[in-house]
Amino acid sequence: MAVKKKKIGSAGRFGAGYGKVRQKLVAVEAKQRKRQECPFCKGRAKRQAKAIWLCSKCGKNFAGGVFHLED
Ligand SMILES: [Zn+2]
Numbered sequence: 001m002a003v004k005k006k007k008i009g010s011a012g013r014f015g016a017g018y019g020k021v022r023q024k025l026v027a028v029e030a031k032q033r034k035r036q037e038c039p040f041c042k043g044r045a046k047r048q049a050k051a052i053w054l055c056s057k058c059g060k061n062f063a064g065g066v067f068h069l070e071d
Contacts, residue, residue, distance in 0.1 A: 008022055008023070010029040010030070011023070032068050036068060038055035040062075041058040043056060043058055044057060048061075
């Protein structure tokens with residue numbers, strides 16, 4: 001019998017009983033894993049702390065979203 005694949009993505013690590021919250025987590029984490037772009041030079045920004053971002057290209061430190069930069 002074929003094994004049914006979980007469609008829940010990164011939230012698969014949480015078992016049943018998390019329902020809607022799991023789906024929301026997938027949306028956040030998928031965005032988190034994408035490249036975060038520096039708004040100044042379009043370089044790569046790295047998250048340093050909550051909402052603090054550092055661009056590896058221009059070296060700028062700036063505030064952004066807590067878990068990912070806004071699109
Ligand atoms: Zn930059």
